[in-house]
Amino acid sequence: MSGLTSVGGRLAVRLRSLTRPQAVVLMVVLAVVAGIWAAAGTGHQGLATSLVAVLLLGVLLGILHLSRWMGGLYRANQAANRDLRVVVEQMQRRVVGAVEKERLAAGDRHQELTRSLTRGLRQNGHGTDLLLRAQSREIEAMFQLFGEFTPRAPMPSSGDFALNPTELLELLHIVRLRRPQLVVELGSGTSTVWLAYALEKSGGRLVSLDHDAEYAARTRDQLAAHGLTGVAEVRTAPLSDLVVDGKNYRWYDVEKLADLRGIDLLLIDGPPAATGPDARYPAMHALASRLASVATVVLDDANRPDEQDAVRRWTETVTGLTAEPQRLGRHAVMSYSRSGAAVPA
Ligand SMILES: C[S@@+](CC[C@H](N)C(=O)[O-])C[C@H]1O[C@@H](n2cnc3c(N)ncnc32)[C@H](O)[C@@H]1O
Numbered sequence: 001m002s003g004l005t006s007v008g009g010r011l012a013v014r015l016r017s018l019t020r021p022q023a024v025v026l027m028v029v030l031a032v033v034a035g036i037w038a039a040a041g042t043g044h045q046g047l048a049t050s051l052v053a054v055l056l057l058g059v060l061l062g063i064l065h066l067s068r069w070m071g072g073l074y075r076a077n078q079a080a081n082r083d084l085r086v087v088v089e090q091m092q093r094r095v096v097g098a099v100e101k102e103r104l105a106a107g108d109r110h111q112e113l114t115r116s117l118t119r120g121l122r123q124n125g126h127g128t129d130l131l132l133r134a135q136s137r138e139i140e141a142m143f144q145l146f147g148e149f150t151p152r153a154p155m156p157s158s159g160d161f162a163l164n165p166t167e168l169l170e171l172l173h174i175v176r177l178r179r180p181q182l183v184v185e186l187g188s189g190t191s192t193v194w195l196a197y198a199l200e201k202s203g204g205r206l207v208s209l210d211h212d213a214e215y216a217a218r219t220r221d222q223l224a225a226h227g228l229t230g231v232a233e234v235r236t237a238p239l240s241d242l243v244v245d246g247k248n249y250r251w252y253d254v255e256k257l258a259d260l261r262g263i264d265l266l267l268i269d270g271p272p273a274a275t276g277p278d279a280r281y282p283a284m285h286a287l288a289s290r291l292a293s294v295a296t297v298v299l300d301d302a303n304r305p306d307e308q309d310a311v312r313r314w315t316e317t318v319t320g321l322t323a324e325p326q327r328l329g330r331h332a333v334m335s336y337s338r339s340g341a342a343v344p345a
Contacts, residue, residue, distance in 0.1 A: 141165035167329035180264030187270020302332035
């Protein structure tokens with residue numbers, strides 16, 4: 001009984017899921033079957049046979065329709081497969097193209113990286129080479145400096161803010177050759193002590209200006225330790241406003257220079273660049289008239305743009321001031337001649 005109920009249930013579900021045309025075909029088939037059954041039962045053999053023929057014809061047509069429908073399904077399936085294949089192939093091509101592009105880009109990047117690494121290594125090697133050569137030059141200069149003077153106390157160190165041994169050597173060579181009587185230095189430190197030793201030997205005096213009272217005091221202590229206070233003095237000259245060519249600068253208090261006339265050698269190594277742009281440019285404006293008729297002007301740090309610009313402007317505007325040939329150190333040397341007199345070698 002329960003088996004029958006479950007078969008009935010499944011049948012009901014199937015019947016409910018039929019489409020309208022399927023339901024119509026089923027009704028027609030049932031009607032024809034009922035007609036055959038009724039005609040056969042009432043002895044109408046001819047009608048029953050006709051209805052069986054109609055039923056068979058219907059079944060035949062149904063089979064034909066079904067086979068056409070399945071053929072259509074098969075073709076649609078084939079077309080869908082073809083489309084899918086095309087889509088998959090396109091996707092494969094795109095993926096392969098993207099991977100290839102990335103591979104090429106990675107190759108390019110690799111080449112670029114290799115090139116810049118090689119360049120960096122070469123530059124680094126070149127830099128190390130230059131550094132080694134510069135160091136050797138400084139060591140050689142140091143030997144020559146100490147060969148010429150025997151300091152009476154430990155010398156303050158050179159380099160960094162102070163002049164390098166190469167520059168000190170060239171500066172002292174100028175002192176030995178040109179024998180300046182009055183040397184003025186802007187920016188005191190190690191160079192003050194070396195200059196004082198050179199002037200003690202050649203005969204002359206040094207006035208050094210420092211904007212910073214602490215550094216001025218340190219240099220004074222150094223001069224005292226080396227017994228050079230009779231040759232050199234350090235003046236504290238705080239920075240104050242100075243107008244040059246209509247522009248305001250922070251420069252040494254010019255009052256501290258008021259008594260200085262006939263400067264034979266001027267060393268410009270201050271104020272430090274950190275005190276303002278073109279920090280050293282006012283030097284010639286303030287001191288050109290205080291130079292001796294034949295004098296030498298040395299500007300340190302002439303490898304920097306501000307200082308290069310100052311040398312160009314001074315030699316263009318100060319009559320009688322000309323740049324001497326380039327030296328080994330980073331300083332520029334200029335000769336000054338007010339009367340057009342020849343500058344000593
Ligand atoms: C270029 S330094 C002068 C150096 C000096 N002509 C020499 O060769 O030793 C200019 C000024 O910088 C200041 N100064 C010196 N050494 C310094 C340092 N280590 N740090 C900061 N400022 C310094 C001092 O006031 C000095 O007058």
